[in-house]
Amino acid sequence: MPAVRSVFLSDIHLGTRACKAERLVDFLREYPAQYLYLVGDVVDFWAMRRGIYWSAAQNTVVQKILRRARHGERVIFIPGNHDEALREYVGAAFGDITLHAEYVHQTADGRRFLLIHGDEFDEVTRHHRWVALLGDAAYGALVRANVVWAWVRRRMGRPGYWSLAGHVKRKVKKALEFMYGFEDAVMRSVRERGLDGIICGHIHWAAIKEVDGLTYANCGDWVDSCTAIVEHLDGRLELVDWNREIAPPPPPQAPRRLLEPLPPEVELADVLHRADGIL
């Protein structure tokens, strides 16, 4: 029996260093479903033009999704702006995965939700592509800075994960105005179509809320917040926060072997860092 009826994921950004693929693998293991919706920006072709980072865990994510499709789970992929190259193939099926520009999902309790990535409602991405690309690079830098910051916090023995990108987003008024503008535009469209709600992504800001009798749900992302929307067997939607759900990392193992095999994704900087610890 599946743990949930549906899983909705967006903004995984495979192909980037920021992608938290290990956590996603862990999440996917815990949440088998009847429907798996990939709501855009699954593969980050924008970032891959600047340089590709593809880890073993990212391979596992792809393999897990393909296996789920093969084993009868309904997998539907709705491309976003970072994987817009795939929009040319909307309507096609790749093996057991079908591509759609948008989709209407009916929940177990009969509500109809528009599934769409959401960049269509983002004025910046639509009309000022270069601003979006620049902002994207800045966001990437912020997420990378956060990796360093999380390490410092661990060294200082501070529990939990604190998101720098999340903090900045919360602090910046302009960002909030942008998000509320985004939500307004999205909800107008849902109302015009006579649907009960929307499940989208794009703005990397996970949420479930009622807006004037309609439901707004945003999957969040897997580069910073590690969140997903799930539909329970009774049709109830829930926001799952996988940053908090998984057990804390095990304590570092005592003596390090000198000739420890390196995983394939390790780069020179990591090698030097390791050497630093043993020399």
Ligand SMILES: [Mn+2]
């Ligand atoms: Mn996007």
